[in-house]
Amino acid sequence: MKKLVVMSGKGGVGKSTVAANIAFALTMKGYRVGLLDSDLHGPSIPKILGLEDLKGLEVVDGKLKPAEVNGLKVVSIQFLLPSKDSPVIWRGPMKHKFLEQIFNDVNWGELDYLVIDCPPGTGDEIISIFQLAKPDAAVIVTTPQSVALEDVKKAINFAKKGVQKIFLIENMSGLICPHCGNRIDVFGVGGGKKLAEETGVKFLGSVPLDPEIMKSCEDGKPFVKLDVNSAKLFKEIVDKLVQEV
Template sequence: MENVKKIIAVASGKGGVGKSTTAVNLALALQQQGKQVGLLDADIYGPSVALMMGVAEGTKPEVINEKQMQPIMAHGIQTMSIAYLITDKTPMVWRGPMASGALQQLLTQTNWQGLDYLVVDMPPGTGDIQLTLAQHAQISGAVIVTTPQDVALLDAKKGIEMFQKVNVPILGVVENMAVHICSQCGHEEHIFGDAGGKALAQQYGVELLGQLPLSLQVRTQMDAGQPQALQNEVGIAEAYQQMAVKVIAGLDSAEDALPEITLS
């Protein structure tokens, strides 16, 4: 971990809101800003980073001196996931302490190399995995992902409150599935509600990092291992670039805000 400068947790209160999609695209967008980036899949029960990053099934990390694992390179990003150690059909029927122990090993026994940022794709909720990461790693900031609907916002608030309790700065809120644009006629429809993520950001006084549409293209490209941030186009890819710029600025501001400690 001495080779990791800053850790960014990408979290949500509930599943299915596009947290992993955000983590993967944010990591790639940070890399395109000239940073050295790693991506850790902390979702022990439902890992998805390997698929989204286009890593072939059956890829295993190289073991160094029987103590450390070499991260798997994908699109120029150093990645690590429990998916590299099991098969796609292996269920992780583990209690919380076992999952927490697995995360701790993935975090500390991976041979991360010269990282400016380690992006951690967190599992949904506010349980053992989140507490383990907060206890064993110095998280520089958290990105909260939600959809505009009230049920998702309710759980996102719990995620924000959890990070505040462990003194982790909230870098901002990402509102996924903010609007659906019909591919046939161009009609815009707010299927999951309108501007819920924006209201959440205002309520807690944090940055609205981006509002991403509900898009078939995003789904197909993520399933194919070709994330949207890799596409040279205006629109969603540009939104992730802007998100990366805001996250970097937020991390710099959080670092500047730390109190100066003097001994007398």
């Protein structure tokens, strides 16, 4: 089984969207895939996959059984909270203990890939994930502007200490105007590729800002299933990832 962490030094750049859609795209390719949401304070995976109303996970033979959507197995702290709006108020040691339990007590069955969605930055959760899961690869998500790139460089340097293979995806890379068809570079463009060259990590490609992507997250349906250009670009990114991992 290959373990992929999806991370970034920056919040809101699309990590959870990318993680959910990588996992879903791998499932569509016939792989057996698990998706672990390790964002304990802001778990987004249930919403993105339409599992937000799920409460509790089944226990079979003393182990937690992941939720399932189209064959993709999913675990998120959100399923275990008393209510949809309950916050998690834990310091580092509690978070570590919880993640350790997840790694010991979830029965994923046979998997080809475990994709792990991480919270932003390089704090408690991700330190624990690197310790407990010993990932094979890190997929780092950035947006093109230097306000993001500077933090993302820190995440790359963090990942270099723990994984052999590091990949970079530039998300929100330009917007095709739905009215005139011209491209608007809202956050600039090309910063991700340049950062990858500078830091010696593999650049997997760019995903544009696309209202369809935002809408699919709102609707709980992975955009990679849609017949749109950004889904095609994203599937090419996943093909490259599979080849390289």
